[in-house]
Amino acid sequence: MRGIKENLDKIWRKNAFLRALGLGQLLSLLITATGFASSELAKKGINAPTSQSFLNYVLLALVYGSIMLYRRQALKAKWYYYILLGAVDVEANFLVVKAYQYTSITSVMLLDCWTIPCVLFLTWFFLKTKYRFKKLAGVVICVAGLVVVVFSDVHSADRSSGSNPIKGDLLVLAGATLYGVTNVGEEYFVKSADRVELMAFLGFFGAIISAIQIVILERDELRSIHWTAGATFPFVGFSVAMFLFYSGVPILLKISGSTMLNLSLLTSDMWAVLIRIFAYQEKVDWMYFVAFAAVTFGLIVYSGGDKIDQNTAEVADEEAGAGCSENRDAVGSSKAGHGYGSSSSTTGEGGTESKSREKSWVS
Numbered sequence: 001m002r003g004i005k006e007n008l009d010k011i012w013r014k015n016a017f018l019r020a021l022g023l024g025q026l027l028s029l030l031i032t033a034t035g036f037a038s039s040e041l042a043k044k045g046i047n048a049p050t051s052q053s054f055l056n057y058v059l060l061a062l063v064y065g066s067i068m069l070y071r072r073q074a075l076k077a078k079w080y081y082y083i084l085l086g087a088v089d090v091e092a093n094f095l096v097v098k099a100y101q102y103t104s105i106t107s108v109m110l111l112d113c114w115t116i117p118c119v120l121f122l123t124w125f126f127l128k129t130k131y132r133f134k135k136l137a138g139v140v141i142c143v144a145g146l147v148v149v150v151f152s153d154v155h156s157a158d159r160s161s162g163s164n165p166i167k168g169d170l171l172v173l174a175g176a177t178l179y180g181v182t183n184v185g186e187e188y189f190v191k192s193a194d195r196v197e198l199m200a201f202l203g204f205f206g207a208i209i210s211a212i213q214i215v216i217l218e219r220d221e222l223r224s225i226h227w228t229a230g231a232t233f234p235f236v237g238f239s240v241a242m243f244l245f246y247s248g249v250p251i252l253l254k255i256s257g258s259t260m261l262n263l264s265l266l267t268s269d270m271w272a273v274l275i276r277i278f279a280y281q282e283k284v285d286w287m288y289f290v291a292f293a294a295v296t297f298g299l300i301v302y303s304g305g306d307k308i309d310q311n312t313a314e315v316a317d318e319e320a321g322a323g324c325s326e327n328r329d330a331v332g333s334s335k336a337g338h339g340y341g342s343s344s345s346t347t348g349e350g351g352t353e354s355k356s357r358e359k360s361w362v363s
Contacts, residue, residue: 018312028265028268031044032247032272033238035109037238038097038234038238041100042101048221048225050095052093052097052238052239052241053233053239054207054239054240055239056206056246057204057206060199060203061204061206062206064197064200065203072195073194076192077189082202082205085189086208088178088207090209090238092175092176095171095174099169100168102165104168104276107169108172109197111146114172114177117139118176118177138300141302143298144294145293186202
């Protein structure tokens with residue numbers, strides 16, 4: 001009996017890995033899809049970044065809000081804290097989407113990794129998290145790759161990088177910094193509150209704040225848009241892809257944890273470069289490949305580093321409980337995600353980069 005049980009456990013672990021691998025690439029493609037949708041809208045002269053994210057927040061509020069109403073559970077966190085989190089998340093999305101007006105999709109997706117060092121500092125400063133040298137070394141390598149991206153935008157003769165690459169790069173870095181703030185906030189709320197509650201209130205207050213910002217900043221832009229199929233499809237597609245990404249990150253974290261999430265989202269940069277080369281026949285500066293290699297290696301080192309804090313054992317117990325829930329008929333604590341390219345254990349993408357975005361919900 002023991003041998004049969006061990007074989008079944010091996011098959012289960014193997015299938016779980018394959019499911020995580022497939023879901024990870026699906027999330028990676030969703031992030032790439034949001035990037036290309038924003039890029040297409042920018043090419044058509046549509047400059048309404050807040051409006052792009054509005055439908056995503058509405059979907060989050062409707063879907064997860066309905067689940068909350070069905071559960072009829074008392075709130076586990078003060079509702080007004082979610083207002084601040086929603087405001088920061090809205091502005092993070094605004095800045096990153098705005099950057100597509102000025103720089104290339106490749107730069108945006110690589111520079112979004114700036115969320116990682118931001119979260120590293122914020123978790124150390126506010127949550128008193130301690131990190132090993134290996135994780136810090138990974139962050140340094142990632143930052144070196146980001147410097148190469150900026151250097152390439154400055155000196156590249158290929159102007160497909162955008163009308164004002166430096167301005168675009170700065171917008172991405174500012175947005176990625178705010179993603180780091182939201183990821184750390186989400187990590188706190190998921191540990192102290194509930195994933196569904198977080199997503200519902202993030203969507204509710206995000207939709208309200210977005211609507212106010214649209215009325216103030218983008219109402220004239222929306223009136224001037226000629227809503228053809230070429231404009232409507234990427235506009236709606238962006239929000240749908242973002243909603244699916246927000247909803248899928250917690251599932252991946254439940255199956256295999258934050259390391260698989262980071263490595264999976266990393267391939268979004270590869271997908272973006274390949275699509276630019278083969279679908280759009282655009283020339284990609286060789287320094288992008290150097291930057292991609294540096295960021296790839298840095299994130300692998302970063303993901304392999306061990307985080308030391310009092311919550312590590314709790315997270316491990318949650319993931320173990322999720323893996324054996326079918327045998328015990330018990331539901332373990334789940335972790336929520338958002339941001340682009342950041343881990344739940346350190347960035348809140350699963351708890352976020354877990355973006356994030358997870359990217360950035362979450363990075």
